[in-house]
Amino acid sequence: MLDEEHPKLPQSANDHNVYTLGSVQGHNVVVAGLPTTGNCSAATVVAQMRNTFPRLRFGLLVGIGGGVPTKTDAGPIRLGHIVVSKPVGQHSGGVQYDHGKAEAGEFVRTGFLAPPPTVLLNAASALQVHRRRVLEDPLIVHLNRINVSKRGLRAYKRPSSDQDQLYEPDYIHLDKEKSCKKCGCEASKRVNREVEDSDDESACEEDDDWLVVHRGTIASGETVMRDGLQRDALALKDKILCFEMEAAGALNDFPCLVVRGISDYSDSHKNDRWHGYAAAVAATYARELFSHMPVEQVKQCKIAEAVIRKMVETSRQAAEHTIDSRVRNWLRPADASINYVTASGLCHPGTGAWFLKSPVYKKFLQAPHGRLWLRGIPGSGKTVLASTIIKELRCADEEPESAIVYFFFAFSDDSKQRLEHLLRSLIFQLSGLHKSGRAYLTSHLKKYNDGGEQPPTESLVNLFDQMICDFRSVTIVLDALDESNGTQSILKWITSRNRCKFLLTGRPERDIEEALTQWLPSNCAVTLENEPVDDDIKAYVHHKLETEKNLSRWKSLHNLISDTLVEKAGGMFRWVYCQLEELSGCLDKPAVRLMLRTLPLDLNHTYDRILQNIPRSRVPNAIKLLQFLAFSKRPLSLRELVDAIATDPDSSIPFDVEDRLTPPDAIIGYCSSLVRLTGQTVKYKQHVSASASAFPYASGVRPAPKSDAGSELDLEAGSDAGSETEYGHEPQLELAHFSVKEYLLLHRNETPYQESFQIPVANAMITSTCLAYLWTLQNTHLTNLMDATYGTGRSEIRTEFPLTDFATRHWLDHARVAGENQEKLFFWTSRIFVDKPFMMFWLEVCYPAREWGLMYDKDTAPALYYASLGGLDRSVRLLLDKGADINAGSGIGRSALQIAAHEGHVELVEVLIKRGADVNARNQCLRGPNSGSHITALTAVSNNGHVRTVQGLLEHGSDINAGPRTLHEMTFFSGTALRAASANGHLDIVQFLLDHDADVNSDRCASALHAALAGTHKEVSLLLLERGADICAHDDDYGTALDAAVYGGDLAIVKLLLERGAHNTRWGLQGAVEAAVSANRLDLLETLLLHYSERDRKNGVLNDALRDIRPDTDKRIIRILLEKGADILHFKNGLVVQACSRGSVAILESLLDFGAKFDRDSDPLTCSLSKRPTRDRQASSNQGREAKP
Template structure:
């Protein structure tokens, strides 16, 4: 037998492999493709008592260590891991490989069998392993979850995704490794499958009755499972529960799983010891079901299946990617620092010390979460509320029951324009005025006017931020998420945020949540699912009150869980009480009705006529008030009162029709931008919007601005409103559509073509491009923002509008002129906005190099513009941009038609460059099947190297199964 060779340096070993039992180490050692002797120059740390096995699997060198003989559990595991890193600080990734007890639930689709493999996979804020403490039961008998294992490095997670994709295609090599390992075949027979007849899952209520291998256990107590037709083990991915005591009782097992609250698949005893010592992936072969029927029969085979899977997994870890992964020791130092910070925060919170809860720390968390400012919605709504209104609701029996905690949830619904937002503001105000510790009030306004206030994601960011500020005891939960996200260097997932909010809410003894305008949420289905999950919370002190229109989707979604007695219909006669109060006060205080103050009977007449037709529509009344202000004499007033429009739609149509002809163009333009802009616009921006003339010279002249910007409200006052907003440290005046019903009307087919999407998007594109042409490249960013307030919006938004309108001849002409003949405007645009990284702010650096126009047009999906540029001589292979060239940019974003155009005009199909290496790999990584098909049909080189070796590996690493099959079908 040949003597094992010794590598020239211990630095060549980057993978640590830890086992607990000798049989686990034996199985792992048998999987080595080559055994090595101790490397030259290896000096074991004085405190390190480990014994090591050295070797190679594929292209990776591996060092195996195991716990001392006869010792199991978290402490020996921690010692082994610490010693390994002390002697081998160059280790970059780690695997914990061995046996575990399966948590099989075939009735729930989790049919785990003996010999199967469970792999820890991060979920939400959990790194894949949760720790529980069997030695410390709380007074309420809940098990204490003590922590979670850090997530493995990205290189392992990518390998995990790739191997899962391959296994979906039937490409597992586990059986090959089990059957093809001579040392296992000629060793102890226990390393082979132990027979289906010896794999029985008994009911949790049935205890073991004697005999080593359950020979006396009643078969009738076994759970019936669908027979398998192969002994090949299956692989399951999820959470592994780790503790310091053997679990060998089914009832205890199920109790821990239920109380820990994680969707656990397996128990084991070492991973928890590595939490602060060795971030790793845990791989467990299932040798028992963590019940009283536990025995040793399956341990060797389970050790072998886990080791075989680990070997297969390493085949998906790219050597280059491994070398670029930080050392485990460096990751460990960061983890320990973060854990210490969490401990410090928790300790200081308990002792009342608030140094870490300083304004700067709060500001950092708030910047990280970036919640929308919903206080403005509350303030604006309260301004609209007249004293004495909303009392019918605040004094109602159902509301008082909800407020006192006797009723858990309420839904208020009513017709459009009935004043629901004002009602919700009155509720929040009432709750806050009555607020007593430990009550916490949270609120959120979904808002059609602001894209930042239309999603579930933004809602939970706001609620989490409010709860953090209001409930000190809840803060540690958010701090954990903050540290999990590398102290704010990366954003949390929506799932992680929702989970964190639920965990935080448990620390508030009484928590009341008010959500306004569910119908203005852009992702209603997700919101309704979350509300249903919230309703199932066992937190009895958590209460929800929501308002919306009565729409079928909302009614159906809430109807699954909301008791019909917890619904309040906002009836017309109730709102009419508030409308009467509003009218009486407004008619006597608004200066627009000063002319009638000496004739109170006229004011009474106006009030009576409006009340006669209001029918609970607050918004309708507000519009009529604005219209009646223009009646200068009694005849005109009475004629108007007799011809009042019957509905909101008729009201809006009449307002549009009555706009003076000399301001109709400006009014339409204002409504175009306010209806289709994806963010609120300042008054200064809107003032400049109506000055731009794309078809005249000069395109923009600041001397034509309105001398009194506040007078812009006079152009279409009843359809828009002006509000004061806080932007950072500055206060700005914004213009917005007055109500959700206004936007719905303007987007409907009942309005003329000037407000159709194609028309609006085209006009907005041309206005933005014309405005950019007026920006002086020599000025500072501060000067540009002050002198040309529409510049930032124009730079950020024109290309979005162009996507909907570039086929319009005049729009196409404007775009091509901008790209080909306005070099200064083009350079200014590149400095104000980076299309490659749109999340960045203004760049404005003099030396920034913009990519060629063809690159940006390809990246943005402007097909007609791409063709126009190519016809005008644009070089299809020109370098530039984050993706390297136009073809790779189009491939990365899935623009199949543009890819075809570029290829037709001579683009190099195998061009190298950019982050992905080549177009085929870019499309494969991003999952764009049609682009991959086109590139293959045009002769793309399948084996061309890039970020993930070749395209096959890239698509597998990202889990794109269809593309994997497609590449294989084409010879990969």
């Protein structure tokens, strides 16, 4: 490949490389081969080369590699193709896939390789463009320089295409010394690439006249990649195109471009047949690359030695910054600081001082695990007091390694209401207070498909418990417990966190009081009494009277106003605020005196008066504004609400931009005392990934820890969790106080407008407004529809018409709640389903990646599908009457019956069955693990618990044992109807299915018994066992029946299974013991070990369990494992690392007591503990964190 070969030069005796010198296209080139494969060999060669040739600018690492059978812009990767490194995303073009460290129990890769120099990247791009423009491939010209007719060069001849064979990733080549033919590899296990690539018009043709080049990430490691499954997993994670074994060694010390000819598919079917040709094509690419690098430009490049370290560090920092951003975007913590800052801003100087001086608060501060419950009536200033306490705690906190974190539950913000939201926020706050925080979060992200999946609530609980081990003390302030959703799960979590100090605020609601009674020490429940609160109210009123322009003019009445308001406030700051707002509108002193004589008794009567005092001309818009704020599915921005108010569904042209309110914040004037503009911003989605799914996912399989979220329609729920999204931010308008929402929703108002706040009426108004707004956009404002909904035009729509995002994503949510009994609503819902351009406009704006137009050429399935998704019976009947094909697929995989069953629309399912829907139609939605968990309508209704519908489906011929037929389907679907019902504890349905001949063992890989055991559904489990469920079956999700029972955590069920011999399988106690240790359940472990056998010893059951213990694992559990014979010598080092890194003295003590010996120089804590007598170790433990390394 050289134009000219130069004579050899003298080299150092320490340089053992063999060099070939020459020139290519005017560039002087040094060629060195590697004596062996591997990063170490490459690093050695590069180091010696740099010493001998100190003026080297950069390098090309040319050779062979194992390809990943994926597709790029150049088509599918095949043998004989070329892969060239190129920076992609966070990667520099090269990743070291087997280099990393253990952080928080996870392997975190630290191999960030230097990116190729710019001159090489530019040359590669220029070469790519040049090849597209020429008729003859220059790479083929160079390849023909090799005369393969010569005996010595025959190894570089291209093998025939029939020798390019790709096998399924899980199909193993048994004897690596033999070829696939001699080894007897089955032809049926080969991947049919012709079928796979038939629809890929961009793929380059496989011929002898053109070489295919792919550019992207190349992975380097010390071990040969011979595993198809591992190959695919790593490739999917980091978008890897090729695996090799030298780049990491070179790139760590030298700026290089990696060029690899593909000689195999990185699986167990490796062979040497393609090695020569793959090396030759890589060399031809390297030669041609020099043609696109001007000599003068290369001379201007900095010498490699001077820049490589900076390049590596820059790459590493960029990657770490990207990881931090990914972690935050994945965790999505609610910003509690907004509530804190808002509440602090409302705090008058001196407010709450009485509480900070109180004995009960001082006692709370002094207690190691203090608990305090502040309860008060609505509007008594609890949130403002909470902000004062937080500020005081932070100012007084001088203790090292202590944490003060907080959370404000908020009725107006859906992201601040559930246990999951609380945990995400607290975890994020903790991560910034300790150096190990980032490692915890990064490890957790990788655990969940590198951020592609969201962790269940239980996983967040465990993460929080691990993180607080790094602190001597953790104080948590939680405000407005009464505004939470799923209060019982939050209270259960609070009362089981014994290591934390808690200060809670909220209303004295019965369920909260009952849950906290046993948990709180005596005299730690404080009611905000009127007397001290009245002092704060008096100071607040005096401040407002002196500073507010409209109030300061009545100086002669200030004492009267103050005395009257304080006397009648009853400890309610909120009530006082509303009265001051009304007083500020008085025009003269008589009006002030009249209002003071007729003050409303409480907040409800206050709100009645506010509504009744709204000018008649403003009433319609004021009521509509309150409907949106009280009932909308998400918070709304100022600009969104302006457009909502400007939309009139009864008008022939519902929306006109000229009708917008200006300025936008004037909207507060409609009912200023009932709404407020906050510093918080609405976050709304600007873009939906092409892989987004229209199906909300409802899990009916494994009862993972459930969040407190109610089941609601969410058109985004199936979106690819790992897809990139953009967000917009807008100022948010919300109801001024929780009591306002209660007033509106609980029908406490006694005004003529009460009916407007009935749930169906308000949701019908929101739905009609949304659809009228969208219809106007389609017919009036967007004349060039199809062009406007793609690319930047879609973003422009949302910018110019801000209500678009809410309207497209949530009108169906509100229609579902409202029903179609109101004619005004049915007018608009039927209009969008029947009017195809209108329907297509909605789908294009909401899901722009879908080619909905193609579906309309065939049938009206999308309309029928979405009407069924929303449970809109009248629209479904209308579409069927107009000829919609009831069994047509939606184009996304489901029929109308399937989605109606999935969503639990019982009456609609019955309608569809009677109208001829195919009850055995199978779900074809195979686009991701969350694409939909139910294979047929029967499994869906069994999961949801509708006995009557199950009966109706069976009467119409539904296959009772339908389930996944293939391993591929098992990836996406839950199993049979029996399993779905068992997983959710629907005893009546399980009984019904069994009575109608459901096969209790029909799906061994997804067992109904295992699902019931894991869900702790004892009665269902007993029924299945009585009906012959196989206790020895192995489930893909849970393992053995015993594993599933331990996962469920019911001791009685575990004992029952042991009595029936569930441990007498080839797996024994393996898995079950680990699950008990992981759950920190001493009782379960002791029960299991009563049946410990020789088989379990051989299986290493105890060793596996000991390896998985955590710093917070019960010390007695560790002792039992060691006493039973766990191999301490084998696992002690890993345990010591855990113990020292988290300060867990208990683990070290247990190991030392059982004779473990450690290097006394390795760690001060282990050294000091190992030197002490056993009786002295408890003293060290009692010192707590003072002994922390």
